[in-house]
Amino acid sequence: MTTRLLFVCLGNICRSPSAENIMNHLIQQRGLSESIVCDSAGTSSYHIGSAPDSRMTAAARQRNITLVGQARQFTAQDFEQFDWILAMDRSNYRDILALDPGQQHQHKVRLICEFCRHHRDQEVPDPYYGGTDGFNYVIELLMDACSGFLDFVTQPSSLKSTS
Numbered sequence: 001m002t003t004r005l006l007f008v009c010l011g012n013i014c015r016s017p018s019a020e021n022i023m024n025h026l027i028q029q030r031g032l033s034e035s036i037v038c039d040s041a042g043t044s045s046y047h048i049g050s051a052p053d054s055r056m057t058a059a060a061r062q063r064n065i066t067l068v069g070q071a072r073q074f075t076a077q078d079f080e081q082f083d084w085i086l087a088m089d090r091s092n093y094r095d096i097l098a099l100d101p102g103q104q105h106q107h108k109v110r111l112i113c114e115f116c117r118h119h120r121d122q123e124v125p126d127p128y129y130g131g132t133d134g135f136n137y138v139i140e141l142l143m144d145a146c147s148g149f150l151d152f153v154t155q156p157s158s159l160k161s162t163s
């Protein structure tokens, strides 16, 4: 059985593609490629079709992570396609849940920072209008959060959010 993860931010060009590609890196390292798959999306339509931001790509590259992908917008259909939907900040979280008025899928939507073990942040800060340090920090924070989430999701009892 495959577990499907979707990472969501605002534009799908900085934080969520970083989370997706960091998680794919960890999944490959742990030999889990057959059982866990990742995607990412943005709550906005601002950058549909765009590649990851070049500043984000440069920060990821320094940690040996290659960012690939093309921005798309989150839709209500994603609730059916994914087992876990991981929001970067509370605004993304609210925008995701606004597309689930019947609250059928609320149990699979989480803030990714809940899974950090070394950082106290509750949200992944939006780096878009800031400098290089902000992009580097996003990568560092997501390494922690993704590693924590991967340990959580590979516990036998939590491979499916509904089980």
Ligand code: 4NP
Residues within 6 Å of the ligand: 009, 010, 011, 012, 013, 014, 015, 016, 042, 046, 047, 126, 127, 128
């Ligand atoms: P992301 O960053 O949500 O991490 O992809 C942003 C990208 C674009 C914008 C804001 C944040 N924007 O306003 O265009």
